[in-house]
Amino acid sequence: MQQLMQASNGLSLGKSSFQGHNPSWRFRSTPATERVLQYQAGQKIHGFTVKEVVAVPDLFLTAVKLTHDNTGAQYLHAARDDKNNLFSVQLRTTPMDNTGVPHILEHTVLCGSEKYPCRDPFFKMLNRSLSTFMNAFTASDFTMYPFSTQNGKDFQNLLSVYLDAVFFPCLGELDFRQEGWRLENENPSDPTSPLVFKGVVFNEMKGAFSDNEQVYAQYLQNKLYPDHTYGVVSGGEPLAIPDLSWEQLKHFHATHYHPSNARFFTYGDMPLEQHLKQIHEEALSKFERTEPDTAVPNQPHWDRPREDHVTCSPDAMAPDASKQNTLCMSYLLGDITDTFEGFTLSLLSSLMISGPNAPFYKALIEPKIGTDFSSVVGTKEASFSIGLQGMAEEDIEKVKQIIIQTFDEIIANGFEEERIEALLHKIEIQMKHQSTSFGLSLASYIASCWNHDGDPVQLLKISDRVTQFRQALKDNPRFLQEKVVHYFKDNTHRLTLSMSPDEAYLEKQVKAEEEKLQKNIQALSESDKKDIYEKGLELLSIQSKTQDASCLPALKVSDIEPTIAVTRVETGTAGGVPVQYCEQPTNGMVYFRAMCSLNSLPEDLRLYVPLFCSVITKMGCGGLDYRQQDQQMELKTGGMSISTSVNPDYSNMDMYEQGVLLSSSCLERNLPDMFHLWSDIFNSPHFDDEERLRVLVMMSAQELANGISNSGHMYAMTRAARNLTPTGELQETFGGMEQVKFMKRVAEMPDLTQVLRTLPRIKRHILNPLNMRCAVNATPQKMSNAAGQLDNLMCNVASNKKDRKPVHIIPCDILTRAHRNLVKRSPNFKPCQMKTFFPMPFPINFVSECIRTVPFTHEDCASLNILARMMTAKYLHGEIREKGGAYGGGARMGGGLFTFYSYRDPNTVQTLSAFRKGVDWAISGQFTQQDINEAKLSVFSAVDSPVAPSDKGMGRFLSGITDELKQAHRERLFAVTDKSIVDVAGRYLGIGQRTCGVAILGPENDTIKKDPSWVVK
Known part of the structure; x- marks a missing residue:
C-alpha cells in the first residue's frame, strides 16, 4: 500500500497526465459511450438513480453521475473505449490526532473480511488475477482503494474482494499488531530478549520521515492549516503511532467507512449496469443512510502572517554541505471545489515557477542562492508555496525579500502572451496524449475536489476552462496580475517556514523512541509482559502457517491468452539512418525516438554522460538562448529529452548495447518545428555558459540526493548488480550511487570550465548519424509526412551533407541488423x-x-x-x-x-x-x-x-x-x-x-x- 502524505490540491493539471484515447479528431460515439448515452436523468438502475449524463469530448468519454437511493453513496462512471477498466472507492477520512489511524486502517482492512476471512487477501489476489494495478492510498483527508484490469471476470473477482474488504473487514487484533504497531520481544521466541516496537506502518513512517522533503512538506501542511484535520499527520507520526489502540481503529472504521461517506468511480468499456448490480447486491444493500460527520471546515484565515522553523537530518549527499537550509513562503488560497478558480491558479502557479522563463526561476534559482524549489502541499483549500532548498543560513532574509519583490514585479509586468500560449499548448498535448493508466489518472485527478463535494464532471471539462480563461484575459488584460494581488500581495494567511539541519537529529530521534519505549515498558506488569510474549508467539505462529486461500476467487492459467498480439512495424531508412515506423491511433500526436550508440566513447567520459543528457536540451541551440529554446519546446512539442540507455543482449550475458535515447513528441502540425529544434541541438548546441551549467548541475545533484530516501531499494539493487554483468556495471555508473557521488563532486567544483570542455567531446561521439537508429509512431495518415520530415532532419545532421539518401520503407528488418551491429562485447569483464x-x-x-x-x-x-x-x-x-x-x-x-x-x-x-x-x-x-x-x-x-x-x-x-x-x-x-x-x-x-x-x-x-x-x- 502507498501512503500519500498530500492530496492533490487541484493546482497540478500537468501531474494528472490527462490523455485522450480515441484516434478520431472529433468526439464520436464508441460502443462504450453509446451504451451510457441512452441513460436519462431520474432513471433507476439496481438501487441507483441517474443524476446526469454528460459527454466530455475533450477526453473522449461520457460521464454518468448517480446516487445510491438507500445510502446516498455518490457514483461516477466514465465510459470510454479503453479495455483497461478501473474501479475505485474513496472515503473521506479525517483524523484528529497523529496516530496514523486512517493509514493503519487502510492496511488492516486488506487483511481479511467476512466473505474472505483468509489472511492478506489483498496480496494473495495479486497472484490470482491479471490486474494491471492494485493498491490503496491514504491522503490527508481521504483513503482510496483502486484496481484496474482488462479481464471482465477478473474485474468482478477483484470488485468482490475490494467491496468486502472495505465495508466488512475482520479488523483482527493480530492484523492490527502486524500492520500498525506492537510491543514485542526482539526475538519473539525468546521471552528474555528486549522488548521493541514493531509494525509495518511504524517502519514505513520511520522511512517516510527519513526524507527531509517529506518532513518539510508535512510540517508545512500542519502549520499552514493548524485548526482541523490537516494539523495532524494522517500517515502517522512514528512516535505517536504506539498511542493508537485496536478499539480506536475499529471505531474509526465504524464512523468513516460507511457508504454514506463513500464515492465510487468506475472507468472503461465494461457495462455500467453490471458494476451497479454487483456493488448494490454485495455491499450497499446491507446499509441504511447515515449522516457522517466528516466534512472539513475551511481554515480560519489569519489576520497576520506567521513564521515557524523545523529541523532535519544533515544530508551526506547534499551538493554543498554548508548549504542545507530550506525556506518557503506558503499562502492559503481558495476552495478547490471552484473549478475555474482552481484552473486559473494552476496556470498562474506554472507561469510563476515552471521553467527558465518563469519569474521565480529567474529570481531564486539562477542567482544560485539555492539548488531547487522547495516542496508544495495542498488540501481542501488550495495553497501555493514558493521557496528554496540548498541555501546558506545567511541567505534566508535575502530570499524572503526576493519573493516579495518578485510578486511586485509580476503585478507590474504581467506575463508574456507567448508564455501563456505555451502553457495552454501543454494542456492540449496532455489531453491528446494517451497513457495506459488513464483511468487511474482520472480517479486521482478528481479525488480531492470530489472529496469535498465539488463537481467532478465540471473538473473534466478542460476545454470549457480554457475558453473561460481566454475570455477572462480578453475582458481584463490585468486578470492574472489582479489574482496575484488578491492571493499573494494582500493575503495575510502566509506562513514562512524555514528548515535547517541538526547534527544531532538522528540521535534525538533514536533517544525519543527509546524514551517512548521505556515509558511503555515501565507501565507493564509481569502479567502484561507474559501476555506480550504469548501474543508474539501467536502472531509468529499464524505468520508461519500456510494460509488457505481457497475462499478467494481466482482466474485460471487457461484464462491467459496463448498468443501475443502482434505489433506491426515497417522498417526503412531516412538519410541513410535505419528507421522503425509503427502506425498507431496516436490521436494526432507524433512520437519520435532515436538511439545513439556510446560504443566509441572513451572510458574517461562515461561518468559525464548522464550530466550531458540532462543539460543538452537546456543550454540553448542554434540561434536560441536557453530561455528561447525552452519557450519553443513548450510551444511546439510535448517535451524533448535525452537519457542514458543500457540494454543487455537478449542471448548473451556479456554483450550489451550502451547508448543515449532521444525522445520527443508533438502535435502533427508542429512536426517541422520539433525536428528543426533537434537539428539545432545536433548541429549547434551551446556549451559556453558556465553560469547556466552550474544552475543545472546544482539542481541535478539536489534531485539525486533527494531521491535516495524514497528509492533506496533501487540504488541497492543497482549496486548489488555492479560486478555481475557489464550491463550492471554501466547502470551503476549511469544511475547508481556512483553517479550520485560523482554529481556531488561536480557540484562542489569551484570552476566548471573542465566540465564545459567535456560536453562537446561527448557530443561528437553521441550525436552522430553513423551510430543511430530512429523510431516514429504516428497515425497512418501522417506517417509518410513524418518519414519525409525525418529524412530532412537526418540529412541536415549528417556529417557529410552530400551523402543524402532518399527516404524509403523496405520489408527487410534492417533495424534488427542495426541493433545487432551496435551490441558490444566486454572482453575484460569478469563477474565477481x-x-x-x-x-x-x-x-x-x-x-x-x-x-x-x-x-x-x-x-x-x-x-x-x-x-x-x-x-x-x-x-x-x-x-x-x-x-x-x-x-x-x-x-x-x-x-x-x-x-x-x-x-x-x-x-x-x-x-x-x-x-x-x-x-x-x-x-x-x-x-x-x-x-x-x-x-x-x-x-x-x-x-x-x-x-x-x-x-x-x-x-x-x-x-x-x-x-x-x-x-x-x-x-x-x-x-x-x-x-x-x-x-x-x-x-x-x-x-x-x-x-x-x-x-x-x-x-x-x-x-x-x-x-x-x-x-x-
Whole structure:
C-alpha cells in the first residue's frame, strides 16, 4: 500500500497526465459511450438513480453521475473505449490526532473480511488475477482503494474482494499488531530478549520521515492549516503511532467507512449496469443512510502572517554541505471545489515557477542562492508555496525579500502572451496524449475536489476552462496580475517556514523512541509482559502457517491468452539512418525516438554522460538562448529529452548495447518545428555558459540526493548488480550511487570550465548519424509526412551533407541488423562477488542481493521468472514484511539477474538470511501446483500489461526483442513445471552455485563495519 502524505490540491493539471484515447479528431460515439448515452436523468438502475449524463469530448468519454437511493453513496462512471477498466472507492477520512489511524486502517482492512476471512487477501489476489494495478492510498483527508484490469471476470473477482474488504473487514487484533504497531520481544521466541516496537506502518513512517522533503512538506501542511484535520499527520507520526489502540481503529472504521461517506468511480468499456448490480447486491444493500460527520471546515484565515522553523537530518549527499537550509513562503488560497478558480491558479502557479522563463526561476534559482524549489502541499483549500532548498543560513532574509519583490514585479509586468500560449499548448498535448493508466489518472485527478463535494464532471471539462480563461484575459488584460494581488500581495494567511539541519537529529530521534519505549515498558506488569510474549508467539505462529486461500476467487492459467498480439512495424531508412515506423491511433500526436550508440566513447567520459543528457536540451541551440529554446519546446512539442540507455543482449550475458535515447513528441502540425529544434541541438548546441551549467548541475545533484530516501531499494539493487554483468556495471555508473557521488563532486567544483570542455567531446561521439537508429509512431495518415520530415532532419545532421539518401520503407528488418551491429562485447569483464554497505542518515535499511543467471532467450529464464514471483508471494512476503516488519520485499528476474530486495526494512542480516532461506524453500519443493499457477498469473499480468500507442514497438526498437522471441518466451512460461523450478533454484541460486553481489543502504551498523567481507563506502 502507498501512503500519500498530500492530496492533490487541484493546482497540478500537468501531474494528472490527462490523455485522450480515441484516434478520431472529433468526439464520436464508441460502443462504450453509446451504451451510457441512452441513460436519462431520474432513471433507476439496481438501487441507483441517474443524476446526469454528460459527454466530455475533450477526453473522449461520457460521464454518468448517480446516487445510491438507500445510502446516498455518490457514483461516477466514465465510459470510454479503453479495455483497461478501473474501479475505485474513496472515503473521506479525517483524523484528529497523529496516530496514523486512517493509514493503519487502510492496511488492516486488506487483511481479511467476512466473505474472505483468509489472511492478506489483498496480496494473495495479486497472484490470482491479471490486474494491471492494485493498491490503496491514504491522503490527508481521504483513503482510496483502486484496481484496474482488462479481464471482465477478473474485474468482478477483484470488485468482490475490494467491496468486502472495505465495508466488512475482520479488523483482527493480530492484523492490527502486524500492520500498525506492537510491543514485542526482539526475538519473539525468546521471552528474555528486549522488548521493541514493531509494525509495518511504524517502519514505513520511520522511512517516510527519513526524507527531509517529506518532513518539510508535512510540517508545512500542519502549520499552514493548524485548526482541523490537516494539523495532524494522517500517515502517522512514528512516535505517536504506539498511542493508537485496536478499539480506536475499529471505531474509526465504524464512523468513516460507511457508504454514506463513500464515492465510487468506475472507468472503461465494461457495462455500467453490471458494476451497479454487483456493488448494490454485495455491499450497499446491507446499509441504511447515515449522516457522517466528516466534512472539513475551511481554515480560519489569519489576520497576520506567521513564521515557524523545523529541523532535519544533515544530508551526506547534499551538493554543498554548508548549504542545507530550506525556506518557503506558503499562502492559503481558495476552495478547490471552484473549478475555474482552481484552473486559473494552476496556470498562474506554472507561469510563476515552471521553467527558465518563469519569474521565480529567474529570481531564486539562477542567482544560485539555492539548488531547487522547495516542496508544495495542498488540501481542501488550495495553497501555493514558493521557496528554496540548498541555501546558506545567511541567505534566508535575502530570499524572503526576493519573493516579495518578485510578486511586485509580476503585478507590474504581467506575463508574456507567448508564455501563456505555451502553457495552454501543454494542456492540449496532455489531453491528446494517451497513457495506459488513464483511468487511474482520472480517479486521482478528481479525488480531492470530489472529496469535498465539488463537481467532478465540471473538473473534466478542460476545454470549457480554457475558453473561460481566454475570455477572462480578453475582458481584463490585468486578470492574472489582479489574482496575484488578491492571493499573494494582500493575503495575510502566509506562513514562512524555514528548515535547517541538526547534527544531532538522528540521535534525538533514536533517544525519543527509546524514551517512548521505556515509558511503555515501565507501565507493564509481569502479567502484561507474559501476555506480550504469548501474543508474539501467536502472531509468529499464524505468520508461519500456510494460509488457505481457497475462499478467494481466482482466474485460471487457461484464462491467459496463448498468443501475443502482434505489433506491426515497417522498417526503412531516412538519410541513410535505419528507421522503425509503427502506425498507431496516436490521436494526432507524433512520437519520435532515436538511439545513439556510446560504443566509441572513451572510458574517461562515461561518468559525464548522464550530466550531458540532462543539460543538452537546456543550454540553448542554434540561434536560441536557453530561455528561447525552452519557450519553443513548450510551444511546439510535448517535451524533448535525452537519457542514458543500457540494454543487455537478449542471448548473451556479456554483450550489451550502451547508448543515449532521444525522445520527443508533438502535435502533427508542429512536426517541422520539433525536428528543426533537434537539428539545432545536433548541429549547434551551446556549451559556453558556465553560469547556466552550474544552475543545472546544482539542481541535478539536489534531485539525486533527494531521491535516495524514497528509492533506496533501487540504488541497492543497482549496486548489488555492479560486478555481475557489464550491463550492471554501466547502470551503476549511469544511475547508481556512483553517479550520485560523482554529481556531488561536480557540484562542489569551484570552476566548471573542465566540465564545459567535456560536453562537446561527448557530443561528437553521441550525436552522430553513423551510430543511430530512429523510431516514429504516428497515425497512418501522417506517417509518410513524418518519414519525409525525418529524412530532412537526418540529412541536415549528417556529417557529410552530400551523402543524402532518399527516404524509403523496405520489408527487410534492417533495424534488427542495426541493433545487432551496435551490441558490444566486454572482453575484460569478469563477474565477481562483492558486498557493499552505504551508511545513510536513515532509521531503516534498503537491502539487496543479486545473482547472475541467464539471458532472456535461455530456456531457464522462464522458470526463474516464475520462481521469483512465487518466492515473493509464498515465502519472502511472510518473512520480510509480516515477520520482519519491512514495508516491502521480494524477488525479481530480469537482465540476466535474479534480484532480492527489501524496502524500508528494520533489519539487515535477518533479511539476507531470509533471502537464503527462500532459496532453500524453493529447492525443497515446498510449493503446490496452485502456487505455480498463481505465479504464472502474476507474471502474465506484467507481460500482458497494456501498452500505449506511443510505446508500441519500443521493446523491439530498444532491445531487438521481436514478437517471435516474445512468443517463444511466452510458451516457455506456460511450460514451467515444479521440476524445472526446483532445478533452476538449485542450479543457479544454490550455495556454491551462485555468483552474487550484496548491497545495503542504511544507518550505521557496527556488525557490518567489523566484518572484513564488507566494503563500507
